[in-house]
Amino acid sequence: MQCDILTIFPAAITPYLKSSILGRAQQKGILDIRVVDLRFFAAGRHHQVDDTPYGGGPGMVFKPEPIFRAVKTLTAEYPVPRQKIILPSPQGRLFTQDTARELAQEEYLLFICGRYEGIDERVAMSLITDELSIGDYVLTGGELPALVMIDAITRLLPDALGDKTSAQADSFSDGLLDYPHYTRPPEFSGLRAPEVLMSGHHDNIRRWRRYQALQRTWKRRPDLLEKACLSEEDKQMLNEIMKK
Ligand code: ADE
Numbered sequence: 001m002q003c004d005i006l007t008i009f010p011a012a013i014t015p016y017l018k019s020s021i022l023g024r025a026q027q028k029g030i031l032d033i034r035v036v037d038l039r040f041f042a043a044g045r046h047h048q049v050d051d052t053p054y055g056g057g058p059g060m061v062f063k064p065e066p067i068f069r070a071v072k073t074l075t076a077e078y079p080v081p082r083q084k085i086i087l088p089s090p091q092g093r094l095f096t097q098d099t100a101r102e103l104a105q106e107e108y109l110l111f112i113c114g115r116y117e118g119i120d121e122r123v124a125m126s127l128i129t130d131e132l133s134i135g136d137y138v139l140t141g142g143e144l145p146a147l148v149m150i151d152a153i154t155r156l157l158p159d160a161l162g163d164k165t166s167a168q169a170d171s172f173s174d175g176l177l178d179y180p181h182y183t184r185p186p187e188f189s190g191l192r193a194p195e196v197l198m199s200g201h202h203d204n205i206r207r208w209r210r211y212q213a214l215q216r217t218w219k220r221r222p223d224l225l226e227k228a229c230l231s232e233e234d235k236q237m238l239n240e241i242m243k244k
Helices: 010-018 020-027 064-076 097-103 121-126 143-154 164-169 202-220 222-226 232-243
Strands: 002-007 032-037 083-094 108-112 130-133
Touching: 002 010, 002 064, 002 143, 010 020, 010 032, 010 143, 020 032, 020 143, 032 064, 064 083, 064 108, 064 121, 083 097, 083 143, 097 143, 108 143, 130 143, 202 222, 202 232
Parallel strands: 002 032, 002 108, 083 108, 083 130
Antiparallel strands: none
8 A cells, every 4th residue: 555644744743653563564565654744745945835814703724725736746647547646624424433444445545744734625525535633632733633534544554464364353343342461470469360361262262252341331331332243142131231
């Protein structure tokens, strides 16, 4: 997958992209990320990328010309049939695990990071294919949301994770929250790890984990149960949980 990030703060996001799974995915050649400075495409001696809003009001608005120039240049280098041009914005559709799964199928993603006050609407009207929000709160710019989305998408690319099963076991992969995890020592600070996990009995472990995932989801995010795909065994467990 080719992923381009257009930003006025390249130095702020580059270190994160080098670390952990994102760094490894690039080393393995699964993902190529280019961080591109929007100012490079801005005209004039001052490389001005923003201007005061028409109609007045606070803040600055990103000018359309540098963004149009940048998008034209960057996308021309990856002429795949479908190019996703993504604008992180609190006005966008909510980015979920399903969105991450859809975007993980794409060959080319371009994230345009704006400042909160906004981007000239003509960019959104004619360039953007997906305006996406990571939640109902306002961040200062699109850089953190772009990193959040790229992280979630990268985990789903084939061979990006060391252990193939770990993306499948993640919270939300089947619509439920994840079960609790434990490691050595068996007892810490008076708290014992659940005996079943140390029993070596695989089916009991599987059932315990499923029960915990269902219980957590029921207690913390009951809204998720409406869409989760549940087996007969799950439904029986859930009945038991709800009776408690
Ligand atoms: N830019 C500012 N706030 C945002 C949010 N919640 N999601 C996506 N982009 C944003």
